[in-house]
Amino acid sequence: MKRRDLLTLAAAGGALAACDSGSQSVAAAPQPQQRFTWKMYTTWPKNFPGLGTGANYLAEAIGKASGGRLTIKVYGAGERVPALEVFDAVSSGAAEMGHGAAYYWKGKAPASSFFTGVPFGLTAQEMNGWLEFGGGNALWQELYAPFNLVPFAAGNTGTQMGGWFRKEIHSVADLKGLKLRMPGLGGEVMARAGATTVNIPGGELFTALESGAIDATDWVGPYNDLAFGLYKAAKHYYYPGWQETGATLEAIVNRDAWDVLPDDLKEIVRVCAAAADRRMLSEYAARNQSALETLVNEHGVKVHAYPEDLIAKLQEISDQLLEDMAAADSFTAKVYASYKAYRDSVVRSTAFAEKAYLNLRR
Amino acid sequence: MKRRDLLTLAAAGGALAACDSGSQSVAAAPQPQQRFTWKMYTTWPKNFPGLGTGANYLAEAIGKASGGRLTIKVYGAGERVPALEVFDAVSSGAAEMGHGAAYYWKGKAPASSFFTGVPFGLTAQEMNGWLEFGGGNALWQELYAPFNLVPFAAGNTGTQMGGWFRKEIHSVADLKGLKLRMPGLGGEVMARAGATTVNIPGGELFTALESGAIDATDWVGPYNDLAFGLYKAAKHYYYPGWQETGATLEAIVNRDAWDVLPDDLKEIVRVCAAAADRRMLSEYAARNQSALETLVNEHGVKVHAYPEDLIAKLQEISDQLLEDMAAADSFTAKVYASYKAYRDSVVRSTAFAEKAYLNLRR
Incomplete structure (x- = not known):
């Protein structure tokens, strides 16, 4: 290896060193940092x-x-x-x-x-x-x-949207037989409420929804969903994302x-x-709102709040699901105990802070 | 410098180098990093x-x-x-x-x-x-x-609390003559609403409130305010922190x-x-709620929502204040234009997301 290569190497390595011919003369010398x-x-x-x-x-x-x-x-x-x-x-x-x-x-x-x-x-x-x-x-x-x-x-992602549905849903009964992509526990809640849930990676999602292989899917929120083109495959867009709240x-x-x-x-x-x-x-x-406006104004998307009675049912099922998971697995029980204690506390302080403020803001 | 040192040096650097004795052999060498x-x-x-x-x-x-x-x-x-x-x-x-x-x-x-x-x-x-x-x-x-x-x-800090008051406030009229520490624009809003505002650094605040040199102050939220001991000087704790919402x-x-x-x-x-x-x-x-409970349960603090009509008045004054600031200073006008366009958009997307969710959460 030539001198200039060594100098180049050394220059790239970030430390000072030299060795000259025939003797022990040495300068500097921390270890060059590993890359x-x-x-x-x-x-x-x-x-x-x-x-x-x-x-x-x-x-x-x-x-x-x-x-x-x-x-x-x-x-x-x-x-x-x-x-x-x-x-x-x-x-x-x-x-x-x-x-x-x-x-x-x-x-x-x-x-x-x-x-x-x-x-x-x-x-x-x-x-x-x-x-x-x-x-x-x-x-x-x-x-x-x-x-x-x-x-x-x-x-x-922050609080997401609730998901895209090819048909409007009015009640728990409308979930019966619905083929839904919703990963994580949200999907399990929907399954207990009557839907048929499947786990599909993002890359295959649009095709599945467009082809009718599935009837509904969550994804993220307006900014992402617009880019993903889900509005081309389903027009009913529900909020809020109770299944992915942050x-x-x-x-x-x-x-x-x-x-x-x-x-x-x-x-x-x-x-x-x-x-x-x-x-x-x-x-x-920063980007959700303009995407939401594009979805509504340019692509004819209809935005709906989840029906109140459905939300109540889903919340009840969710509570039970967490309890069941804790009962089935000891490590989950440990995580749930920590999570629940924290949640029950923070819910109250948020009520005096962000929630109270958002409700008085015009 | 010995050959084996150079090899070690080189190996540590993620590249191979060697210099042999008696020649132009040189190892390593960049500037040592400045500290x-x-x-x-x-x-x-x-x-x-x-x-x-x-x-x-x-x-x-x-x-x-x-x-x-x-x-x-x-x-x-x-x-x-x-x-x-x-x-x-x-x-x-x-x-x-x-x-x-x-x-x-x-x-x-x-x-x-x-x-x-x-x-x-x-x-x-x-x-x-x-x-x-x-x-x-x-x-x-x-x-x-x-x-x-x-x-x-x-x-x-997230959305703060509204502040500590030595006496309860029921309406805009109660601000008349109130000596208040509230830095930033919140203080200017309170001044326009009738209070007398002063700017006091944190370190001098407790003494000012305790001595009655001021009648009220904001600070941050329960976690901070408990540590600061403000409850010893005032018992009425208002929410939400409309003056510091994030x-x-x-x-x-x-x-x-x-x-x-x-x-x-x-x-x-x-x-x-x-x-x-x-x-x-x-x-x-994570820490506001237990502090709030300590304040209420151990220190007799009374938590109040700001009176609705006062909030409405303060919001009206705030809007006008921002307009006035923009009119008075060209750079402020530029900042306000950016801020306002963003705010008017994000308020709507938050309404579908965090706000909608916080309102349905039990």
């Missing part, structure tokens, strides 16, 4: 607004904050593995990092739904309170430890990849995940 | 829960994420300069960084109030949407540029200090500010 290149597999269509671009932002922020020492290449759903295999791929180390939603993995870890959000659950702000100050993050880490994964909250998106890191990171890069991953979390919520907050 | 030590002056009592600890967290996160290359020592209000001189101290370079609230500087830059929040304004989530995706951050940077400062959102706290950086940072440290400051922003909001969300 890491990771793959991030995501459950989102590549560059999908909000979700996919949120994953892109996370990768870019880590790259910039680390001065290129941790470079992350992002892959959309299906580029390397299908959306619903991201968890396994990161667990095995096929990718060092993933971006998706915890509730996709409820078949592997029943408590995972709590870390996206449960029906009639917390708002984004309340959810982050539980994760960061109410014990949520520690439980999430414990849940994922057997899978060799370290989780981070790395995005939030959905947390996750970044997951393979434990072996995590363990070899130096402390500064670990902190960079942590703070960039937090920045990505805030940024995604900001993006949804 | 920076900054002072952060804050407007908060040292270590004050939520606000002061939020500033501490920001400094610690930057230190950790930078591997100690950017070390920040935090000073509480009055340690080096009084709270209300933080802006000037960072502007002049006496400190490289500050942490406070933009509305404290409305005497220097009239539009600054918009970057903390205006009466009957945005929630935290909506505010971040404006800053990050609605043009707010760019306007804030433009506003502070003549002061040699670069601003970042680096904390949010108050953004700021980090400010001296432009000269900022300009010499390498790009990776700039990004670290950006993402750590965002992480600090989310974290503070999480802390308030």
